[in-house]
Amino acid sequence: MSYATEGHRGHISLISVHGDPAIPIGKEEAGGQNVYVRRVGEGLARLGWQVDMFTRRTDPNQDSIVYHNPGCRTFRLKAGPERFINRQELFECLPEFLREFLQVPRTDDTLHPLIHTNYWLSGWVGREIRKHRPVSWVHTYHSLGAVKYDTVESIPEIAKTRLQIEKDCLEKSDCAISTSPQEQSDLREYVSDKGNIEIVPCGTNTDHFGEVDRHTGRTLLGLEPEEKLVLYVGRFDPRKGIETLVRAMAQPQVRDRFSFRLAIAGGSRPGHKDGDERERIEAIVDELNLRDRTTFTGQLSRTELPKYFAAADVCVVPSHYEPFGLVPIEAMASRTPVVASDVGGLKFTVVPEETGLLVPPKDVEGFAEAIARILENPQWRDRLGESGRQRVEEHFSWSSVARQLDRVYQSHLNQLYRDFFASSSAAEIRG
Ligand code: UDP
Numbered sequence: 499m500s501y502a503t504e505g506h507r508g509h510i511s512l513i514s515v516h517g518d519p520a521i522p523i524g525k526e527e528a529g530g531q532n533v534y535v536r537r538v539g540e541g542l543a544r545l546g547w548q549v550d551m552f553t554r555r556t557d558p559n560q561d562s563i564v565y566h567n568p569g570c571r572t573f574r575l576k577a578g579p580e581r582f583i584n585r586q587e588l589f590e591c592l593p594e595f596l597r598e599f600l601q602v603p604r605t606d607d608t609l610h611p612l613i614h615t616n617y618w619l620s621g622w623v624g625r626e627i628r629k630h631r632p633v634s635w636v637h638t639y640h641s642l643g644a645v646k647y648d649t650v651e652s653i654p655e656i657a658k659t660r661l662q663i664e665k666d667c668l669e670k671s672d673c674a675i676s677t678s679p680q681e682q683s684d685l686r687e688y689v690s691d692k693g694n695i696e697i698v699p700c701g702t703n704t705d706h707f708g709e710v711d712r713h714t715g716r717t718l719l720g721l722e723p724e725e726k727l728v729l730y731v732g733r734f735d736p737r738k739g740i741e742t743l744v745r746a747m748a749q750p751q752v753r754d755r756f757s758f759r760l761a762i763a764g765g766s767r768p769g770h771k772d773g774d775e776r777e778r779i780e781a782i783v784d785e786l787n788l789r790d791r792t793t794f795t796g797q798l799s800r801t802e803l804p805k806y807f808a809a810a811d812v813c814v815v816p817s818h819y820e821p822f823g824l825v826p827i828e829a830m831a832s833r834t835p836v837v838a839s840d841v842g843g844l845k846f847t848v849v850p851e852e853t854g855l856l857v858p859p860k861d862v863e864g865f866a867e868a869i870a871r872i873l874e875n876p877q878w879r880d881r882l883g884e885s886g887r888q889r890v891e892e893h894f895s896w897s898s899v900a901r902q903l904d905r906v907y908q909s910h911l912n913q914l915y916r917d918f919f920a921s922s923s924a925a926e927i928r929g
Contacts, residue, residue, distance in 0.1 A: 506546050507542075507545060507546040507547040507548075507904065507907075507908075508547065508548070508611065508612070508911070509547070509548045509550070509611045509612070510542060510547050510548070510549055510550070510611065510612040510613070510614060510907070511550050511551075511552060511599075511611065511612070511613045511614070512535050512538065512539050512549060512550070512551040512552070512613075512614050512616070513551075513552045513553075513599075513613060513614070513615045513616065513620040513623055513624060514531060514532070514535040514551065514552070514553050514615075514616045514617070514620055515552075515553060515554050515577070515588065515592065515595055515617070515619045515620045515623060516531075516553075516554065516585070516588055516617065516619055516620075517531030517532040517534075517535060517553065517616065517617070518532055518553040518554070518556065518572070518574070519532055519535040519536035519539060519551045519553060519572050520536070520551070520553070520561075520564035520566075520572035520574070530640065530700070530824065531616055531617060531640050534616070534638070534640070534700060534701070535551055535616055536551070536566070537701060537703075537896040537899070537900075538614075538701075538896070538899060538900055538903060539551050539566065539570045539572075540566055540567050540570050540896070540900075541896050541897050541899065541900025541901075542570075542900050542903065542904065543566070543567055543568065543569035543570035544567065544569075544897070544900070545900060545901065545904050546569075547569065547904070548569050549569055549570040549571070550571060550572075550573060550602075551570070551571070551572040551573070552572075552573050552575060552595075552599055552602075553572060553573075553574055553575070554574065554575060554577045554578070554588075554591065554595060555574040555575060555576055555577070555580050556580060556581060556582050557580055557581065558580045560574055560580075561574070562574050573602060575595055575598035575599060575602075576594070576598060577591040577592070577594040577595035577598060578590070578591030578594060578595075585619070585656065586656050588619055589619065589622075589656060589659065592619065592622050592623055592626075595623055596623050596626050596627065599623065599627065600627070600630060600631075611631075611633050611634075612633065612634045612635075612636065612907055612911065613627055613633050613634070613635050613636070614635075614636040614637070614638070614903075614907075615635070615636075615637045615638070615667070615671075616637075616638050616640060617638075617639065617640045617641070618639070618643065618660050618663045618664050618667065621637050621639075621663050621664065621666070621667040621671075622663050624637060624667070624671065625663065625666050625667070625670060628670070634672045634907070634910050634911055635670075635671040635672050636671060636672060636673050636674075636675060636903075636906065636907065636910070637667040637668075637671045637673075637674050637675065638674075638675040638677070639664065639667070639674070639675075639676070639681070639685075641821070642664065642681070642684055642685070642688065642689070642821070643657055643660040643661050643664055644661060644664060644684070644688035644689050645684050645688060645821070647661070648688065664689055665689055665690050668685060668689050668690045668692065668693040668695070669690050669692045669693045670693075671693065671694075672694065672910045673693075673694045673695070673696055673906060673910055674693060674694065674695050674696075675695075675696055675697075675698050675903070675906070676695050676696070676697050676698075677697070677698065677699050677700050677821070677822045677843065678697065678699065678821065678822050678842065678843035678846040678847075679697060679845075679846055680821060680822075680841075680842040680843050680845070680846065681697075681821055681822070681843070682695050682697055684821070696906045698899060698902040698903050698906060699822070699846070699847075699893060699894055699899065699902075700822050700824060700827075700894070700899070701827075701894050701895055701896040701898065701899035702824060702827045702828050702831055702890065702894055702895070702896070703831075703896065704831050704890060704891055704895040704896075706800070706804060707803070707804055707807060707828045707829075707831035707832045708804070708808075708831045708832050708833065708887060709804055710804045710805045710807075710808040710809075710832070711808060712808050712809060712833070714805070714808070715804070715805040715806070715807075715808030715809030715810075716809045718805045718809070719805060719806070719809050721759065721809060722757070724757050725757050725758065725759055726756050726757065726758040726759070726811045726873050727758070727759050727761060727809050727810045727811055728743075728747065728758055728759070728760050728761070728810065728811065728812055728814060728869060728873075729761050729763065729806055729807070729809075729810035729812070729813045729814065729829075729834075730743055730760075730761070730762045730763065730764070730813075730814055730815075730816075731763045731764060731798070731803070731806070731807070731813065731825045731828070731829075732763075732764050732815070732817075732825055733764055733765075734764060734765050734773055734775035734776045734779065735773075735775055736775055736778075736818075737817060737818045737819055738816070738817050738818075739816035739817050739818050739839060739859060739860065740762065740775070740779050740816065741778075741779060741782055742816040742859070742860050742861070742862055742865055743760075743814045743816045743865060744760070744779060744782050744783055744786065744788065744792075745782070745786065745862040746814075746816075746862050746863075746865035746866040746869060747760050747786075747788060747791075747792075747866075747869075748786040748787075748788060749862065749863065749866035751866050751867065751870045752866050752869055752870050752873070753788075755870065755873075755874070756870075756873050756874075758791060758873070759791060759792075759793060760788065760791055760792045760793070761792075761793045761795055761806060761810075762779070762792065762793070762794050762795065763795040763796075763797075763798045763803075763806060764795075764796075764797060764798070765794070765796050765797055776794070780794070803828070804832060807828055807829050807831075807832035807834055808832045808833070808834065810829070810832075810834045811834075811835075811872060811873055811876075811879055812834065812835055812836070812837055812854075812869055812872045812873065812879070813825065813826070813829035813834050813835070813836050813837075814836075814837045814838070814865065814869065815836060815837070815838040815839065815844060815848075816838070816839055816859070816860075816865060817838075817839050817841065817842075817844065817859070818839065818841065818859045818860065819841055819842055819859075820838075820839070820841055820842040820843050820844050821842055821843055822842070822843035822846075822847075823838075823842070823843045823844050823847060826838055826844060826847045826848055826854075827847055827890050827894045829886070830847070830848075830853055830854075830883075830886030830887060830889060830890045830894075831886075831887060831890040831891075831894075831895075832883075832887075833880075833883035833884060833886060833887045834883055834886070835853065835854040835855075835872055835879055835882035835883055835886060836848050836853065836854035836855075836886065837854055837855045837856075837857060837865060837868045837869055837872065838854060838855075838856055838857070839856070839857060839858070839859035839860075840856040840857060840858055840859070841859050844856065847889075847894070849885070849889065852882070852885050852889075853882055853885050853886035853889050854872075854882055854886065855868040855871065855872070
């Protein structure tokens with residue numbers, strides 16, 4: 499028996515205690531989790547799910563219910579003070595969040611509604627809901643405390659709680675979603691060898707990234723006809739490996755052969771001070787005499803990003819570690835090849851020689867070689883860009899992510915239904 503038919507999949511609650519899916523996407527405070535939950539919710543509703551998303555109210559003026567596309571809405575529950583609070587305080591608000599969640603009138607008519615929790619705080623809520631209701635439970639981590647605290651000598655009290663909850667999310671849920679094979683192996687290595695894991699990647703907006711063509715992007719940025727654009731997009735953090743990229747640009751096979759502009763995008767908003775890493779990188783740029791050929795754009799808005807990605811000849815992601823990495827799929831959606839470190843999620847998103855190239859992390863010579871290969875061959879660059887676009891449409895568009903999650907949910911629900919009917923038939927025979 500199949501539980502759901504096309505157009506009527508049943509009811510799902512997406513729980514995101516600290517990442518409000520209803521805040522406008524594109525605003526500064528919308529981070530990865532808000533966007534993920536909102537896009538997944540909308541995509542599932544289009545597939546026929548009835549989607550309710552639950553988050554915490556952080557401002558007394560916020561609407562308590564926000565309607566998105568048909569079948570998809572957000573509930574903002576009262577849990578703790580109605581303002582932004584830190585994670586430690588947030589943990590203490592979870593019992594109130596749970597009580598509020600359980601009081602929302604149910605409209606679901608399914609035997610086993612589904613909950614999908616996001617991040618360990620919501621994972622706690624999921625674990626507790628299970629004690630009150632017969633639900634199927636799916637969890638996405640978004641970040642793993644076990645990896646974060648691996649190198650730290652003494653961990654704070656809240657971290658111990660987090661690690662235990664992350665373990666429960668794997669062992670006690672029906673399924674944990676990992677966004678890449680790297681996260682899956684991290685879960686097995688650091689969290690538990692019990693529990694089900696399915697890989698479903700993060701997504702990106704393929705209408706937004708890809709809307710500007712290369713020629714328009716270059717014109718908007720005022721690039722000279724022969725000037726190649728090498729792009730970095732991301733935070734200033736030593737683990738992002740910006741130093742490797744800057745040093746690669748100073749290698750003779752790049753510096754002496756091409757007229758280029760290195761654009762380093764990211765950092766604080768105007769008026770805010772960037773961290774030490776930006777100063778360190780600027781000092782290296784000066785030391786290597788690259789100042790005239792380098793632009794620090796500062797933080798770029800979602801509206802500005804597509805033209806940079808489209809105009810670039812190559813987008814470089816030199817991270818030392820990257821659990822997933824949205825930047826490569828944004829670049830690929832914009833038809834720009836990616837040169838990335840051969841680590842973590844980047845090994846999953848970038849297909850070497852097909853959508854870009856992979857290089858060992860911190861390998862300055864290797865990055866220089868890979869960047870030069872793409873810069874010297876514009877036809878190959880365009881082919882890599884086209885394949886990147888196709889790969890993103892197939893695997894990393896939000897509609898594809900929703901379809902992949904839909905398959906995971908259905909297979910778990912079908913199993914639960916088989917178990918349920920098997921146990922009720924057994925009870926009938928006995929009775
Ligand atoms: N980003 C942005 N403006 C910038 C720099 C980065 O909007 O100036 C975005 C970027 O497009 C991506 C996100 O920040 O969506 C970074 O996500 P990623 O997974 O690549 O790295 P993280 O910061 O999560 O380590």
